Amino acid sequence: MTNLRTGDTAPDFTLPATDGKTYKLHEAFKNAKAVVVVFTCNHCPYAIAWEDRINALARDYAAQSVRLLAINANNASTHPADSFENMAKRASEKHFAFPYLHDESQSIARTYGAERTPELFIFDAAKRLRYHGALDDNYEDEHAVKHQYAREALDAILAEKDLALPETKPVGCSIKWKS
Amino acid sequence: MPRIEFFYWADCPSHERALALLRQVMAEEAIQAPVEIVEIKTEAEAEHHQFYGSPTIHMNGSDIAPLTEYSVQPSLTCRAYRRADGRISPLPPRELIVAALRRTAAV
Numbered sequence: 001m002t003n004l005r006t007g008d009t010a011p012d013f014t015l016p017a018t019d020g021k022t023y024k025l026h027e028a029f030k031n032a033k034a035v036v037v038v039f040t041c042n043h044c045p046y047a048i049a050w051e052d053r054i055n056a057l058a059r060d061y062a063a064q065s066v067r068l069l070a071i072n073a074n075n076a077s078t079h080p081a082d083s084f085e086n087m088a089k090r091a092s093e094k095h096f097a098f099p100y101l102h103d104e105s106q107s108i109a110r111t112y113g114a115e116r117t118p119e120l121f122i123f124d125a126a127k128r129l130r131y132h133g134a135l136d137d138n139y140e141d142e143h144a145v146k147h148q149y150a151r152e153a154l155d156a157i158l159a160e161k162d163l164a165l166p167e168t169k170p171v172g173c174s175i176k177w178k179s
Numbered sequence: 180m181p182r183i184e185f186f187y188w189a190d191c192p193s194h195e196r197a198l199a200l201l202r203q204v205m206a207e208e209a210i211q212a213p214v215e216i217v218e219i220k221t222e223a224e225a226e227h228h229q230f231y232g233s234p235t236i237h238m239n240g241s242d243i244a245p246l247t248e249y250s251v252q253p254s255l256t257c258r259a260y261r262r263a264d265g266r267i268s269p270l271p272p273r274e275l276i277v278a279a280l281r282r283t284a285a286v
Binding site for chain 2: 042043044045046048049078079080081139140171172173174176
């Protein structure tokens, strides 16, 4: 269960990314109409299945001043595929259109109450949480998707309308916590 | 009669659909055999059963699927399967189950 509720303010964070930069969430909001924070990872088959669609989301909405930040908080000692080095490889191989951030201490994932990979939090320009949940309703087949939850949320935010569906159940692997 | 074992970790959401798929394919292939369903709860159990993520299916003691680069060690995690088109899925591909059942039945 996430710690955030619709309308809550985005908890700020500062995290290193695979591109060598350090990202602060509050800076992502500058001139942004919405910010998407995605908890994801390298090893999870759900995250991999949705990976290209997350990338497409970032690309498709960038021109509309939507920013996307992805965070990997998994314990790399039990899941080596999620090491920072492997994150950098993945970001390079897949040409991620977004910064891929490392939450090594897992403190940001805990603050947000994220539990799954992938799990999305979408905030409006006022930093209020407007959508939490899955990217869409079909991890297996993007061509069989009936509800584009994240895109519908972003379209509503950009049109300054209420969201029809502000919350869905995230589907994916559990975040691998350090004991 | 083939020995079919279905190993799962409850924290990974794909096991119910995977088990339903296994049973469906078994029915289509007219294979009547019990499916032993084993819940994996610890890393030690994962190691013991060579459980490379949930779900893992063994037929006559052998894993039905090749490992991918995402499933390199027994672990409490979701298993990544590679589909025929190269994409990764949390569900074992139907054709892998069919092939394994036919191999097993032919023995």
